[in-house]
Amino acid sequence: MSAKIPPSGPSPTESGRGTSSPYGSVVGVAARVLVGAVLVYAGATKAAGPAEEFAIVIGSYDLLPRDMVLTAATFLPWVEILVGWSLILGLKLRVAAAAAGSLFAAFLFALLTVKAKGIELPNCGCFGDGVHLTLTQGLIFDSALAALCWLAWRSSPARLSLDSWAEGGYTGRDHAKR
Amino acid sequence: MDRMTRLAVSAALVLAASAGSFLVARGRVKPYSPAAPGYRALGPADAKVTIVEFSDFECPACRVAEPPMRGILKLFDGKVRLVFKHFPLERMHKFARPAAIASECAGRQGKFWEFHHDLYDHQSEWPSEKFEERMAAYAKNAKLDLAAWSACRADPSADAAVSADVKDGENAWVGSTPTFFINGKRFVGAMQLSERGTPWIEKELKK
Numbered sequence: 001m002s003a004k005i006p007p008s009g010p011s012p013t014e015s016g017r018g019t020s021s022p023y024g025s026v027v028g029v030a031a032r033v034l035v036g037a038v039l040v041y042a043g044a045t046k047a048a049g050p051a052e053e054f055a056i057v058i059g060s061y062d063l064l065p066r067d068m069v070l071t072a073a074t075f076l077p078w079v080e081i082l083v084g085w086s087l088i089l090g091l092k093l094r095v096a097a098a099a100a101g102s103l104f105a106a107f108l109f110a111l112l113t114v115k116a117k118g119i120e121l122p123n124c125g126c127f128g129d130g131v132h133l134t135l136t137q138g139l140i141f142d143s144a145l146a147a148l149c150w151l152a153w154r155s156s157p158a159r160l161s162l163d164s165w166a167e168g169g170y171t172g173r174d175h176a177k178r
Numbered sequence: 179m180d181r182m183t184r185l186a187v188s189a190a191l192v193l194a195a196s197a198g199s200f201l202v203a204r205g206r207v208k209p210y211s212p213a214a215p216g217y218r219a220l221g222p223a224d225a226k227v228t229i230v231e232f233s234d235f236e237c238p239a240c241r242v243a244e245p246p247m248r249g250i251l252k253l254f255d256g257k258v259r260l261v262f263k264h265f266p267l268e269r270m271h272k273f274a275r276p277a278a279i280a281s282e283c284a285g286r287q288g289k290f291w292e293f294h295h296d297l298y299d300h301q302s303e304w305p306s307e308k309f310e311e312r313m314a315a316y317a318k319n320a321k322l323d324l325a326a327w328s329a330c331r332a333d334p335s336a337d338a339a340v341s342a343d344v345k346d347g348e349n350a351w352v353g354s355t356p357t358f359f360i361n362g363k364r365f366v367g368a369m370q371l372s373e374r375g376t377p378w379i380e381k382e383l384k385k
Contacts, residue, residue, distance in 0.1 A: 044199040044200055045203055047203065048200060048203035048205070049353060050364050052357075052364045052366040053351075053366055055366070056367055066373070078196070081196045081200065082192065085192045085196050086192050089191060089192055091188045091191075163188075165184060166181060166184035166187075166188050167181065168181065168184075
């Protein structure tokens with residue numbers, strides 16, 4: 001007579017992360033690469049241009065003190081680029097996904113403030129001089145990307161990532177405990 | 179390779195990718211000439227401070243920047259040189275290029291600044307179906323030789339001079355007007371010019 005002993009603890013698929021199924025893994029990688037690529041493109045187009053131009057756009061939101069606007073215009077594009085590449089390459093994935101989510105939440109807050117104040121923006125400043133989005137387009141775009149950040153956050157630990165390589169190979173749930 | 183080394187290599191990869199994407203977006207830095215014909219310059223040629231202005235006669239923000247610019251020229255009279263470069267934003271302002279050409283032709287008769295002032299002071303009047311009528315009135319105000327001025331406006335060299343300025347502006351990453359370069363440092367719009375331009379000029383003059 002033998003009795004089957006159930007495995008102790010939740011199975012990997014019960015961890016709530018969805019990273020163990022191939023489907024979840026692919027969705028997670030796609031989400032983080034998509035969000036990362038958008039951030040890199042948005043950041044690089046702005047960083048490549050003059051900060052003074054981007055400062056005009058940031059100033060038109062009327063959210064920051066005037067003496068902080070140029071500093072924000074100088075550094076924000078680089079934050080976008082670094083967070084974007086961290087997502088694409090999967091370095092400190094959860095931190096990068098949370099940072100990206102915070103950026104999109106901040107952008108959404110800025111756009112909603114502009115809408116509430118009735119400010120006419122010449123350009124949302126999302127992609128420098130490249131692509132101009134209307135206020136509504138910006139709100140939809142940023143909301144969708146914020147949702148993808150959540151998928152990217154859930155995808156950690158991920159097989160295709162620098163995190164996995166730095167930690168000595170993908171190890172599923174145990175990997176996250178390290 | 180231990181864990182810390184792998185993390186350091188990973189961070190270096192992210193930094194390298196970031197720098198690479200910036201360089202790709204920036205492209206090759208193109209030469210930009212701040213020079214313009216003498217009739218589009220004010221102030222001594224050997225001034226310690228040179229302000230290069232890229233501007234569009236039909237642009238409301240450029241009109242707003244006129245009083246602070248005139249104030250700066252008055253405040254630093256004899257110490258500052260202003261060089262005007264055409265940068266008509268043709269996608270938005272359909273009369274901007276013809277106005278730039280008209281002013282260029284006034285300049286060839288030594289009356290650029292008179293025409294320039296009329297264009298900004300009456301900006302609400304001329305970008306309309308009355309364009310030709312208003313231009314002729316400003317030309318008369320400036321006491322231009324009207325026949326020579328009209329012939330110049332049809333001359334491709336006037337249009338080419340405007341295009342050359344636009345190319346210089348594009349090479350200098352001018353994306354909006356007015357953009358000022360004060361001894362090479364960029365200021366965009368009237369607010370940056372008013373708030374940061376004057377202290378910058380004072381600093382440059384003390385050098």
